[in-house]
Amino acid sequence: MTASGRSTASMSGPMIEWVRSICPFCGVGCGFLAGVERNRLVGLEYLTDHPVCEGALCPKGNAALETVHHADRLLHPLVRKGDGFERISWDEALEGIAARLLDIQRDHGADAVGFLASAKCTNEENYLLQKWARLFGTNNIDHCARLCHASTVAGLARTLGAGAMTNPMSDVAHSDCIFVIGSNFTECHPLASRWVGDALERGAFLVVADPRVTPVVWQADLHLRHRPGSDVALLNGMMKVILQEGLHNEGFIAARTSGFDVLRQSLAAVDLAAVEEITGVPVAAIQEAARRYARAKASVIMWSMGITQHTTGVDNVISLANLALLAGHVGRPGAGLMPLRGQSNVQGACDMGALSNFLTGYVPVTDAERRARIAAQWGTPELPAAVGLTVVEMMHAAGTGALRALYVMGENPMITDPNVDHVREGLRNLDLLVVQDIFLTETAELADYVLPAALWAEKAGSYTNTERRVQWQPRLIPPPGEALPDWQIIASMGRLTGWADQFDVPSPEPVLAEINAVSPAYRGVTQERTQALGGVTWPCPEEGHPGTPILHETRFATADGLGHLEPIAYRPPAEQPDDRYPLVLTTGRTVLHYNSGSMTRRSKALLTRERSLFVEISPADAAQRGLEDGQQVRVSTRRGDADCLARVTSATAAGVVFMPFHFAGANVLTNDALDPTAKIPEYKVAACQIEGLPR
Amino acid sequence: MNVLYLNLTRCIYCRACEVACEREHDGISRVAVTLVDPRQPVPVSCRHCEKHPCLEACPETAIEAAPGGAIIIHTRKCISCGLCVIACPFGAIELDAGGKIAEKCDLCEHRQRDGRLPACLLTCPARCIEYGPLDDILAVARTKPGATFVAAMGETGTVVTLPDRSVPGV
Numbered sequence: 074m075t076a077s078g079r080s081t082a083s084m085s086g087p088m089i090e091w092v093r094s095i096c097p098f099c100g101v102g103c104g105f106l107a108g109v110e111r112n113r114l115v116g117l118e119y120l121t122d123h124p125v126c127e128g129a130l131c132p133k134g135n136a137a138l139e140t141v142h143h144a145d146r147l148l149h150p151l152v153r154k155g156d157g158f159e160r161i162s163w164d165e166a167l168e169g170i171a172a173r174l175l176d177i178q179r180d181h182g183a184d185a186v187g188f189l190a191s192a193k194c195t196n197e198e199n200y201l202l203q204k205w206a207r208l209f210g211t212n213n214i215d216h217c218a219r220l221c222h223a224s225t226v227a228g229l230a231r232t233l234g235a236g237a238m239t240n241p242m243s244d245v246a247h248s249d250c251i252f253v254i255g256s257n258f259t260e261c262h263p264l265a266s267r268w269v270g271d272a273l274e275r276g277a278f279l280v281v282a283d284p285r286v287t288p289v290v291w292q293a294d295l296h297l298r299h300r301p302g303s304d305v306a307l308l309n310g311m312m313k314v315i316l317q318e319g320l321h322n323e324g325f326i327a328a329r330t331s332g333f334d335v336l337r338q339s340l341a342a343v344d345l346a347a348v349e350e351i352t353g354v355p356v357a358a359i360q361e362a363a364r365r366y367a368r369a370k371a372s373v374i375m376w377s378m379g380i381t382q383h384t385t386g387v388d389n390v391i392s393l394a395n396l397a398l399l400a401g402h403v404g405r406p407g408a409g410l411m412p413l414r415g416q417s418n419v420q421g422a423c424d425m426g427a428l429s430n431f432l433t434g435y436v437p438v439t440d441a442e443r444r445a446r447i448a449a450q451w452g453t454p455e456l457p458a459a460v461g462l463t464v465v466e467m468m469h470a471a472g473t474g475a476l477r478a479l480y481v482m483g484e485n486p487m488i489t490d491p492n493v494d495h496v497r498e499g500l501r502n503l504d505l506l507v508v509q510d511i512f513l514t515e516t517a518e519l520a521d522y523v524l525p526a527a528l529w530a531e532k533a534g535s536y537t538n539t540e541r542r543v544q545w546q547p548r549l550i551p552p553p554g555e556a557l558p559d560w561q562i563i564a565s566m567g568r569l570t571g572w573a574d575q576f577d578v579p580s581p582e583p584v585l586a587e588i589n590a591v592s593p594a595y596r597g598v599t600q601e602r603t604q605a606l607g608g609v610t611w612p613c614p615e616e617g618h619p620g621t622p623i624l625h626e627t628r629f630a631t632a633d634g635l636g637h638l639e640p641i642a643y644r645p646p647a648e649q650p651d652d653r654y655p656l657v658l659t660t661g662r663t664v665l666h667y668n669s670g671s672m673t674r675r676s677k678a679l680l681t682r683e684r685s686l687f688v689e690i691s692p693a694d695a696a697q698r699g700l701e702d703g704q705q706v707r708v709s710t711r712r713g714d715a716d717c718l719a720r721v722t723s724a725t726a727a728g729v730v731f732m733p734f735h736f737a738g739a740n741v742l743t744n745d746a747l748d749p750t751a752k753i754p755e756y757k758v759a760a761c762q763i764e765g766l767p768r
Numbered sequence: 769m770n771v772l773y774l775n776l777t778r779c780i781y782c783r784a785c786e787v788a789c790e791r792e793h794d795g796i797s798r799v800a801v802t803l804v805d806p807r808q809p810v811p812v813s814c815r816h817c818e819k820h821p822c823l824e825a826c827p828e829t830a831i832e833a834a835p836g837g838a839i840i841i842h843t844r845k846c847i848s849c850g851l852c853v854i855a856c857p858f859g860a861i862e863l864d865a866g867g868k869i870a871e872k873c874d875l876c877e878h879r880q881r882d883g884r885l886p887a888c889l890l891t892c893p894a895r896c897i898e899y900g901p902l903d904d905i906l907a908v909a910r911t912k913p914g915a916t917f918v919a920a921m922g923e924t925g926t927v928v929t930l931p932d933r934s935v936p937g938v
Contacts, residue, residue: 118884132782134784135788260780270895290807665783
């Protein structure tokens with residue numbers, strides 16, 4: 074094996090080149106060897122010396138090659154003709170799109186155009202797309218991070234100064250108490266189970282707060298089955314107990330935080346009996362959780378969408394930061410805050426500035442001085458200063474006509490955005506919808522232009538995993554048909570819309586060099602470093618810097634270097650159950666599928682094991698409605714209805730039902746009410762009703 | 769003599785072993801992870817028993833106890849009588865889709881031939897599976913929380929650790 078991760082071997086017959094690759098699914102960033110023979114991927118082998126996964130792969134990783142040579146791949150640019158599409162040349166497509174974008178810019182202004190970046194694309198591609206959007210004249214650039222960890226980015230930036238996971242995933246093995254809240258990592262980030270399992274065998278205590286009995290709960294020492302949307306109340310209750318019993322870390326609070334007195338005053342007003350009433354969790358269990366978390370030598374908090382996808386998402390994250398700061402559990406091995414990020418490059422897409430409020434390196438678009446510095450690097454006198462539209466706001470603006478065009482790189486909002494019927498209306502209302510993707514997704518079906526894109530194995534570039542670890546994926550095979558890498562398509566669009574000098578991009582490598590120059594945290598993240606086994610972890614402020622696996626060891630990333638405690642009051646979810654919709658619907662992932670399912674629903678191995686949409690309902694709620702396990706049912710909310718199979722299971726509590734969002738239907742039901750700061754929708758709470766359908 | 773070790777206190781029912789096995793064996797998995805109670809998954813596959821009723825039941829010489837400890841079905845000698853399927857106390861042998869050939873875990877014989885470990889072991893995200901000499905496995909198993917026993921016919925075979933909550937009477 075060479076340093077860049079290539080070796081040739083005859084492991085299974087003819088000469089196959091085995092090349093180190095990064096799994097294209099979740100944010101864990103596992104590595105494997107892809108076997109290349111005559112421009113095709115012919116095999117997958119485990120990479121036991123990879124530091125993230127030690128060779129392991131979840132079922133999705135094992136199926137990663139199934140989508141590559143799939144018969145459904147898009148091979149040619151398409152243009153809408155009536156209800157169908159017609160094949161056109163790349164020149165016709167790119168020139169046609171550029172002309173219409175420039176027309177809309179001239180007639181309605183640049184803010185009438187929106188751009189969706191992709192957490193499945195490389196850092197270089199996301200950097201180029203957000204740069205193009207801003208040079209085009211708008212901050213209407215966003216991506217699915219808005220739908221998953223926008224609350225984390227905003228909440229941790231306010232409290233700790235950096236919206237990212239503080240410790241490497243494997244560090245959980247060194248924790249003495251693991252507090253999991255709103256994360257089903259056994260299904261969504263299966264590799265985390267490896268390190269949690271190690272910690273448990275060492276005697277660590279596992280507390281899981283989740284309305285459902287997920288496989289994480291199977292291994293828990295203590296399960297807090299709180300009601301969806303009651304997280305702030307639960308966390309305030311835990312902090313109340315910590316202060317009452319003097320379990321807070323006075324030395325840490327004095328030396329490293331601000332705002333303690335205000336937080337203490339606000340917690341004094343918290344009544345534990347009221348917390349039990351709101352959360353449904355007995356006071357004794359809250360006390361036990363608080364004591365275990367605060368007293369352990371090193372405690373870690375792991376969370377995901379169960380925390381973030383609420384209208385109180387930012388409040389939830391700030392509450393977690395408050396808890397960690399009170400107990401002094403941050404900045405040490407085994408002690409930290411671990412938001413588990415969802416996509417292979419969602420951390421990177423955020424780092425690159427594919428967000429409507431941040432330029433590259435989390436420079437606020439409203440910061441005139443730092444914005445001017447980036448403008449100078451991009452050869453323009455000024456960049457747009459107003460915060461742009463977020464993902465869900467773009468769909469709303471498309472509905473009202475404020476947004477006239479949407480350029481989508483590898484996202485599928487027709488499956489993944491909340492209130493899908495409304496999304497469809499918005500997308501249909503646009504003058505121009507462009508979708509570049511690897512398959513004709515549900516969103517691409519509505520497009521005016523469809524551009525065939527290369528997937529992970531067909532292009533080079535870097536990906537940043539949930540640990541802030543940046544790893545290089547080399548190009549293994551050529552794209553099928555006329556498909557092109559996303560960076561190449563975006564660069565062409567940039568040149569055709571007036572920025573020839575800024576988008577003279579022969580390959581991804583010079584783009585990474587430009588990122589090194591623009592983003593201080595990425596300064597030393599060179600291509601050579603990212604090619605090494607396990608890559609390099611930002612912040613890496615200069616060439617030769619070893620990288621920074623653990624954040625906040627001596628100082629927080631805030632301006633004053635302190636962790637900011639901030640009192641948070643409990644607010645209920647946007648939608649409450651009532652007589653017509655008496656159940657609470659919460660949504661999430663399953664282990665066998667990935668997000669919009671455009672890849673995993675095309676895998677035979679995965680689809681045969683999980684075929685279609687289902688709803689989990691408690692035995693009590695099923696009996697009340699006369700429903701049987703396996704029966705066809707209709708789930709309805711104020712926004713629409715979806716038919717699926719009922720799974721009667723005690724894994725869900727009475728009053729709560731669960732649906733995965735990988736299949737069409739689930740997001741017809743979800744609520745597009747937003748967190749006021751992070752603008753993340755409340756996927757986790759929707760009032761619903763369920764009725765049986767005739768057999 | 770190498771044996772498999774399944775530490776089921778760690779199993780998360782992700783079924784990566786199934787998908788990996790299927791990929792290594794021409795689209796047919798020889799392991800099926802099953803929930804034996806609502807919170808305890810158990811992978812059902814060949815235990816490679818020391819006493820092997822499948823081999824005894826085979827009217828041909830299609831089943832071999834290989835020197836390394838693996839029980840191997842030589843599919844070319846299989847006459848699809850199905851007796852081994854009936855004899856297996858673990859339900860780990862099945863006839864293939866066409867009802868022709870008995871199939872079960874071969875401990876990735878084809879991988880071990882060129883020095884690679886079984887796929888299920890390498891792929892398991894939760895690190896539930898190990899493979900090695902019996903004494904080494906028992907030494908490891910003794911350090912794990914839970915109840916450890918040999919789940920096989922005879923004194924050796926597959927060593928399994930289950931969480932205490934899943935073991936009746938504990």
